[in-house]
Amino acid sequence: MTYWLYILHCNNDTYYTGYTTDLLRRYREHQIGSAKCKYTRSFKPRSMVQCWPFDDKSLVLRLECKIKALSRAHKEHLIAEPSQLIVLIRELTAARLSKC
DSSP: OOEEEEEEEETTSOEEEEEESOHHHHHHHHHHTOTTOHHHHHSOEEEEEEEEEESOHHHHHHHHHHHHTSOHHHHHHHHHOGGGHHHHHHHHHHHHHHTO
16 A cells, blocks of 8 residues: 655645555645545645655654654755655654664
8 A cells, every 4th residue: 555645835835744555635635625634624725745654654643743743944845855754764763763
């Protein structure tokens, strides 16, 4: 199964990060303000600014949490340079290994 990690740019000029298995369906839910989409019900997405596919749900959930904690500047850097996601993956992997 493919899990999509994505970042939306919302109409209040913030970034929303989420994950899904069906990117198009989920984006439509954000656009219409589905009850499942609490934040974007109030702040509709202007656009999807970045997305990445994964086959590891655990990794996607950890990345989602990590991205949500980033500063706006770091999120903008990640959007402009999507290959920088590998840095976050390495940080998560190193943190996980150090807990063993």
